[in-house]
Amino acid sequence: MKNIILDDTIVALSTPSGVGAIGVIRLSGPQAISISEKIFPALKLHEAASHTLHFGLAMDGKEVVDEAVAGLFKAPKSYTCQDVVEISCHGSAFIIQRILQLLIKHGARPAKPGEFTMRAFLNGRFDLSQAEAVSDLIASESEAAHHIAMNQMRGGFSGELKQLRQKLMDFASLVELELDFSEEDVEFANRAQLVGLLTEMQSKIEKLSESFRLGNVLKNGVATVIAGRPNAGKSTLLNNLLNEERAIVSDIPGTTRDTIEEIISIQDIAFRLTDTAGIRHAADIIEREGVERTMQKIKQAAIVLYLFDAEEMSAKDVLADIKKLGNSESIAIIPVANKTDMLTEVEAKAKFKEIKNIHFISAKSGKGIEELKNHLYTTALQGATIKESVILTNSRHYEALQSTLQNIGNAKKGIETKLSGELVASDIRSALSHLGEITGEVTTNDLLGNIFSRFCIGK
């Protein structure tokens, strides 16, 4: 990490490319102000106060390139903790390119993806998990994803993890100290207290790990498949959920040849809905061509809405179909009886009384759709509440926590079985290292490169 250079000045367009009213070009580094003064010769930015805006002519020699505004953030009170200048120019691709080229000519270097945020992290503005949340925040498409990213960016779980890590580190130094006095058989670290701390950490980390599946689902949207036999009304249900005519609906069985994916928001969660080619005769669910894709989609799903025709199907057939859809614990199958406008409610309920969790709808009239949406929402949340919980969304964090759990488990076992202090110390060191990877106390250039390369340029 030592050899990451921070003393050059980086530049990038921070707004999306394309024609717009304005574009914002961002500079960060020790020369940000002096380079800006070269293209704004009339402005004395060095003498100006931080957090001020300056209207000026952007010049290329004697030619006016643009009338622009320079926003000044002086170190350390900026995003990167370095001097930052943000140039708002007219949003023409030609002008933006000209100004970028001029700034580079005057000594700035084009920024790599995420390099502004990496500088913010390296200068201690926030920890690594907070930096990662910036990228999630920009990509967030639903209220839940936005909420989780914002929570993580504003500290989220990393504060608590850092506290636990600090406590463990205090113990670790005592344990290491014991090793220096190993011949004297002293015990600086109270074993009962240490085991207590390790147990507390285990419990917290396990809880956090458990939130990962939900977090992942909320971040990326809940993969939801609508499956069922031909003509069960799958496309009509999809349209009903979408409130618009997206899929082609017809009365010919098997109309929906390919899978279609649509995103809907139910309250604050995004659902990725897939309508599938109809599952044909129950007997050959898997065999038939085209149906294989359905089965693949179902395997990747978090929720399957199994739709069937309440009039035509028997409870026995429905149960057989559901069985064939697989019984993985990670997939929630919701049986949905459609075309219930053909039967009375009492008839329908009696006919399918043995099927659990069943919903009765009419995709055509829209009856029962709101209830189905609510059921989808609570199924996705699995009893959690987004607003109050700390939720893990990042697989890198999840893996580091799994390794930490392993190390803590080993350390505890080592203490209980009175293993040598050296082995216990080694497990604790590993736990500290894995925990530190999450918040960035422990890191490598490769890790940083890998994380920030996924950012957009200009952030």
Place this chain on the structure above:
Amino acid sequence: MKNIILDDTIVALSTPSGVGAIGVIRLSGPQAISISEKIFPALKLHEAASHTLHFGLAMDGKEVVDEAVAGLFKAPKSYTCQDVVEISCHGSAFIIQRILQLLIKHGARPAKPGEFTMRAFLNGRFDLSQAEAVSDLIASESEAAHHIAMNQMRGGFSGELKQLRQKLMDFASLVELELDFSEEDVEFANRAQLVGLLTEMQSKIEKLSESFRLGNVLKNGVATVIAGRPNAGKSTLLNNLLNEERAIVSDIPGTTRDTIEEIISIQDIAFRLTDTAGIRHAADIIEREGVERTMQKIKQAAIVLYLFDAEEMSAKDVLADIKKLGNSESIAIIPVANKTDMLTEVEAKAKFKEIKNIHFISAKSGKGIEELKNHLYTTALQGATIKESVILTNSRHYEALQSTLQNIGNAKKGIETKLSGELVASDIRSALSHLGEITGEVTTNDLLGNIFSRFCIGK
């Protein structure tokens, strides 16, 4: 114009839509600051100085929507001469929508296209031709188009037009005064001086009008067609000019079925190059299907590169083809002898000595291409130099100038033929009105609506 409302507060995203590091939301109007304070409850923007930047939490009630920066421009020192707040938030579509919705909930109104610039114009920040240049500036794709738009935005010809208009207005009031004393046959306005001024205006307006064709060409790019018989090497020439393999090149005559348009920059001018379906046997240039499109393209072109095979074609055939390409004065035809690597330079020059302005190239080897580019450039400029001239690009301005010329001509003739003062005064009034339309001293809601509706939203 009186009924255009300026006392509400407008809001729009001013940066291009799409995911980016940051998005900028702009507010303008008397409530811009108080509305911003509602989403940044911790900021006291009313008390802050103009031209300052404020980091703050954008809140929806108790929920943090984003960490953002508010840039403050207090009236009249802003783009619109009203209070303006620019909110830089994270560039997520979700966050941008949330913040826009919040601002609207708190009393802002979504801005119409160009409404910020219209407010700037209505508040006297610049005249109408300058406001129009803002839109041209954003759309500019070449250095020439950028230069002309920047020149116009910074005053350009409108300063001179305003001066001439003011002088004419002074005379007009004297002429009008004479009408009040019509029975006394007084002459307040010196007729010789008036005719002198009208002549000066004629000359200046004619010069400006003449620049329009060039201005239009520079603004939109020079429509350039590559025409010629099948297998003359048109696609290879296009590729050579483009420096990349864009069109499909083959040895089969007539490979290029459809027209292809590509933009290249030669120095500071953009050329819109069209490769065309080959002109077949000279005899049936116009008749053959597909060739009609070529002829249409040629009619719309400013420059036609007529390419022919130097080895296969006789000078007579070439001259016949050129004649068939049309002889409109507004189209410059440049004959280009290709495949001159088959002949010696002396042979080629001797063979086509009767053809004027001819170029000898080898599209295959690239010989002569640079010279051809230079020739294209000087042909497009028609002897003008972009940097020094005032160039007209806007057809609305052109038409107003034509009407002004007509009025001035009539007024001059009226004075010379000693027509009644009332008729002369009427012509001068019309001239003043048409001139005033250009810079916006004379305008209507319809005209403004028409002009600003072509802007992008947020500008």
